[in-house]
Amino acid sequence: MVTIKDVAKATGVSPSTVSRVIADNPRISPDTKKKVRKAMKDLGYHPNVNARNLVAKSTKAIGVILPSSADKSLQNPFFPEVLRGIGSITHKMQYSMTLSSGDTEEEIFNEVERMVYGSYVDGVILLYSRVNDRITDFLIETNFPFVIVGKPYDNVSNITHVDNDNFKAGKDITSYLIEQGHERIAFIGGAKDLFVTVDREAGYEAAMREAGISENPAYKLHTEFLKSGGREAVEKLLSLDVKPTGVVVTDDLMSLGVLSTLEELGFHVPFDMSLVSFNNVYLSEITRPALTTVDVQIHQLGAQSAKALIELTLNKDEPAKRIIIPHQIVYRDSVSKIEK
Amino acid sequence: MVTIKDVAKATGVSPSTVSRVIADNPRISPDTKKKVRKAMKDLGYHPNVNARNLVAKSTKAIGVILPSSADKSLQNPFFPEVLRGIGSITHKMQYSMTLSSGDTEEEIFNEVERMVYGSYVDGVILLYSRVNDRITDFLIETNFPFVIVGKPYDNVSNITHVDNDNFKAGKDITSYLIEQGHERIAFIGGAKDLFVTVDREAGYEAAMREAGISENPAYKLHTEFLKSGGREAVEKLLSLDVKPTGVVVTDDLMSLGVLSTLEELGFHVPFDMSLVSFNNVYLSEITRPALTTVDVQIHQLGAQSAKALIELTLNKDEPAKRIIIPHQIVYRDSVSKIEK
DNA sequence: CTGTTAGCGCCTTCAT
DNA sequence: ATGAAGGCGCTAACAG
Numbered sequence A, B: 001m002v003t004i005k006d007v008a009k010a011t012g013v014s015p016s017t018v019s020r021v022i023a024d025n026p027r028i029s030p031d032t033k034k035k036v037r038k039a040m041k042d043l044g045y046h047p048n049v050n051a052r053n054l055v056a057k058s059t060k061a062i063g064v065i066l067p068s069s070a071d072k073s074l075q076n077p078f079f080p081e082v083l084r085g086i087g088s089i090t091h092k093m094q095y096s097m098t099l100s101s102g103d104t105e106e107e108i109f110n111e112v113e114r115m116v117y118g119s120y121v122d123g124v125i126l127l128y129s130r131v132n133d134r135i136t137d138f139l140i141e142t143n144f145p146f147v148i149v150g151k152p153y154d155n156v157s158n159i160t161h162v163d164n165d166n167f168k169a170g171k172d173i174t175s176y177l178i179e180q181g182h183e184r185i186a187f188i189g190g191a192k193d194l195f196v197t198v199d200r201e202a203g204y205e206a207a208m209r210e211a212g213i214s215e216n217p218a219y220k221l222h223t224e225f226l227k228s229g230g231r232e233a234v235e236k237l238l239s240l241d242v243k244p245t246g247v248v249v250t251d252d253l254m255s256l257g258v259l260s261t262l263e264e265l266g267f268h269v270p271f272d273m274s275l276v277s278f279n280n281v282y283l284s285e286i287t288r289p290a291l292t293t294v295d296v297q298i299h300q301l302g303a304q305s306a307k308a309l310i311e312l313t314l315n316k317d318e319p320a321k322r323i324i325i326p327h328q329i330v331y332r333d334s335v336s337k338i339e340k
Numbered sequence C: 001c002t003g004t005t006a007g008c009g010c011c012t013t014c015a016t
Numbered sequence D: 001a002t003g004a005a006g007g008c009g010c011t012a013a014c015a016g
Helices: A004-011 A015-022 A030-043 A049-056 A078-092 A105-117 A134-141 A166-179 A195-210 A227-238 A252-264 A298-314 B004-011 B015-022 B030-043 B049-056 B078-092 B105-117 B134-141 B166-179 B195-210 B227-239 B252-264 B298-314
Strands: A061-065 A096-099 A123-126 A146-149 A161-164 A185-189 A220-222 A246-249 A274-279 A292-295 A322-325 A328-330 B061-065 B096-099 B123-126 B146-149 B161-164 B185-189 B220-222 B246-249 B274-279 B292-295 B322-325 B328-330
Touching (some): A004 A015, A004 A030, A015 A030, A049 B049, A061 A078, A061 A298, A078 A096, A078 B078, A105 A123, A105 A134, A123 A134, A123 A298, A146 A298, A166 A246, A166 A292, A185 A195, A185 A227, A298 A322, B015 B030, B078 B096, B078 B298, B105 B123, B123 B134, B123 B298, B134 B146, B146 B298, B161 B166, B161 B298, B166 B185, B166 B246, B185 B227, B227 B252, B252 B274
Parallel strands (some): A061 A096, A061 A123, A161 A322, A185 A220, A246 A274, B146 B161, B246 B274, B274 B292
Antiparallel strands (some): A096 B096, A292 A328
């Protein structure tokens, strides 16, 4: 391994001078800079991160914490996409990113502990938000820089987080359905303790209310995320005497399941049933019909969270922020107009 | 930050003793061990990785290199799943994993360079395999430990890699179609410079040959991975005078596109057309019909590669290995029997 | 069984 | 503008 000393020796200067050249210190003569740089290149010198981190007390690395992978939620294309978003920033800033790998909450907690106490990373991004989360609490207690993608379950104004306006997104997409003439609109969401679900549902309710459509509890269903593709939910809806004509589903991958079940039971989308969804991951354009869905800009969610985190690590008393990524409906073929 | 010295002072021993306690050195008296451990706990001591890495010349971290994300291939649920597989091992071995984040090949190359020269990681896993890959060449030249998930384009016997027997997988699944009475079987694969495609295709051909079915070039198609869901390929097949009765598609996500196009054009799977696929990612069970597909055990691909890599890093002259993960067909509803 | 010493590779005062 | 010296936190001989 080529060290700073080797370069120094080769150039006939002292190690500290080389160090200064690396840092591009202004009070090193252009001449020696050139010489040193050449030697570095010739010898194939590369700084050793660990040595550097040790004295700098910073790692230029951020930890990304995935939700516990008990369920299959990790197969949601959402994740690779946020990772790419995060990566786009870390790469540009020459940071590296470390992924959590635990399966259970306990395991993940231990990892985060290691990351924090062991100075593995300068900060972490939480890719989930759970009620009463030990990890969040721990991060707050230790005053370690972190940001949440999504909405914190608590301390909302003290935790930097990047999110969509899910209430509005839910309202917008529901309103669209209403504009298309639908009135009997159902809602299929994920677990009720997830803020995404709650907020999108509230948006759905608001749109219905504003349109003067009375609420129908039988139209509001919740299903374990990904559990057999929302089959039960769909069956329940279709067993109703007065069936809905449209459904709002809170996730594209879930929509795929809903779509399948619907068609399997003989209900053709969008003719017999309209369907709208959220996220706009790749598969929403290759399903049949292609899904009309809310583009939440997953990539941006990742990128902005990384950016905010890095700022936090650079300046510990940067105030907590709430960053809202705008959404946009992308219209495809899963909705039909109802003529009155 | 609590250091080893603090613990030493608090216990009245020397720093090296504390260090030995951490390493659980056998020739430290149980008594002092206990004392020291208590102090560590009381003070909240956690070893600093960077300091440790610096002297150990090992980082207990591995780098995972994703393919350049120019295309959307990263949205393939394949990736989260390998990551989980890798993570299951790194976690167990207390390793951490660093993800590449570059977009272009150039960017990724630079990252790998940093990882290698900067001692960021002890080894890397390549999640792709390209022809004439600079990164692979670089890793070989620098004699840096690495393993490939998939088949190396060159030096096959000198590079540790973990893969499926894609030839056999292709053959098995095609044979299954033949057993079900199909004779006009088409093949839709990804880019021809990917070994997965090539091998699975060779398997398909072998099965056809052995069954005495003459080859039909018009039945063999290649499509940009994920490009508009293989629409063109399907259209081409359906424009043929003698249409196939079955299709072998090399990836579940592609199958989703194929399926959609097929149905959209009025061909119902499996009645008008049978469809088999590869990978067995979650969505293959929620499509309609659910896909009969080859389970390639993605999780195992990841886990075994991590295991092999860690062995490599621990023992640099561990011989190169070729690890084949067995596959298995999972039968679902996308194939129908043809009575003669 | 435990302490002392040196050094991993780098950065940063403090001199000059 | 540059060098020398010390130290980041930890481990690994070498003593005893």
